[in-house]
Amino acid sequence: QQQVKQSPQSLIVQKGGISIINCAYENTAFDYFPWYQQFPGKGPALLIAIRPDVSEKKEGRFTISFNKSAKQFSLHIMDSQPGDSATYFCAASITGANNLFFGTGTRLTVIP
């Protein structure tokens, strides 16, 4: 029940296109949903996060869409750039707990 399922495993997008990564969860107690970006040889870096009281959060080219009833959330990267090529992880956590439950990651490649 603590699983966070992420898809696709890999994604190739043309420069300027929209990258979409999806995540689904089972535990309705989750109430914080961050996305992390990881470049090769580096640790995960927080990109953007959302709470379930809003359906969408936008920061620059990055948008999280959240569907509480479906227990799904997604990351949209608008105007994707080659510099966005990285592995993206969704995660979830519960108020009062410290641990993050990560998805399996999506390797994004943006082709020039």
Added chain:
Amino acid sequence: EPEVTQTPSHQVTQMGQEVILRCVPISNHLYFYWYRQILGQKVEFLVSFYNNEISEKSEIFDDQFSVERPDGSNFTLKIRSTKLEDSAMYFCASSEAKGVGQPQHFGDGTRLSIL
């Protein structure tokens, strides 16, 4: 920008040996974490640490593992008798406070290879 630093970047150890992974969290952070990532798999929570004691741990964090904050700056993960399946990337993280919405800042990891 302050960052979490981990040493060494790569550790090679014989099976059965003890290994200590070191981390220097961001200086004003109070909560510390260890995660691991087996090659090709997801990042998994091991343990969280606050006020000189473990606050949460996962099923992975068995008696072979221990954590310590030996001084005011370092945070260590010790694996007492390493096994082949301990081979993974180990990430240290820290956060300023506890609770939802408090971002966890990750180091670049230590790659542990058990031979």
